[in-house]
Amino acid sequence: MTFDLQHLIAFNAIVASGSLGRAADALNVTQPALSRTIRRLEEQAGAPLFERHSKGMQLTDVGRALHPHAVLLQRESEHANEDIKAMLGLAKGTIRVGAVGSIACLVLPLAIGATCEKWPNLQVQIIEGVWDRLANALVSHEIDLALGVDIEDTDEIVAVKDCRWEDTSYVVAGRRHPLRKKPKLKLADTLSERWAILPKGTGPFEHMKQVFARQNLALPNVVVETRSVTALKSLIGRSGFLGWMPEPMYDAERKAGLIDALEIPGSSDRRTLTAFRRRAGMLPGPAIKLLEALRSMTAK
Incomplete structure (x- = not known):
């Protein structure tokens, strides 16, 4: 069967709002018109999609099965429309990207700067967070690229294999931390210090x-x-705490003379970073442009 995109948009609006009335307001249509749209979609699906209650509408099993596909089709349509308008000069494309803190501090800004210099009509939306936040945002289509530590692919998220780079993490402290005066500093000497991480x-x-x-x-x-x-940076740089950070995360503070690594043999470690995308669907054009900049930077 072939679903009507407008029917799916109406379906997604009801799921998002949990109410026929709120969905009708969001779509700027009347409730009776929205009800007729959903009935037609249910007729096409061959089963009810919602259970109607006094407090709202809840998905049936069939509705839950349809929902991720409906979201994907709506998002892909929006991306296609955005890409075409951007190419025609009728609208600005939008890069939607998320990154862990160390990447958001240095690599991502440099890549965005290079991308926007080459494509000045692009706009950028960034979220920063730990991996669980980024993974959820990627699956829900809040972002199109997630930048983080390399991990195994999942059923929904895959790494971009040709976009990888490395950084090194260290035990870091403020420039005036007392441990800097200790000769032959060892990792064990940090155990009793206050840490922030x-x-x-x-x-x-x-x-x-x-x-x-x-x-x-x-x-x-x-x-x-x-x-x-x-x-974290304030606690380490100004309040005497120790921390564990990859070098790009505290690059600006190091240059400003606030935070730097402690010279402890065997205490640093490298990790591999990469870009991730959704397994299903096409990568939007603006995200591809950012990915090209990342590839160029990380290949050096």
């Missing part, structure tokens, strides 16, 4: 944990866990 379960925390485990050391004294990169 991204939360347990995130890539940086697990990376730091592996470095300590390789030297048969317990975890250090983690006092602060936060997803805020800004808070």
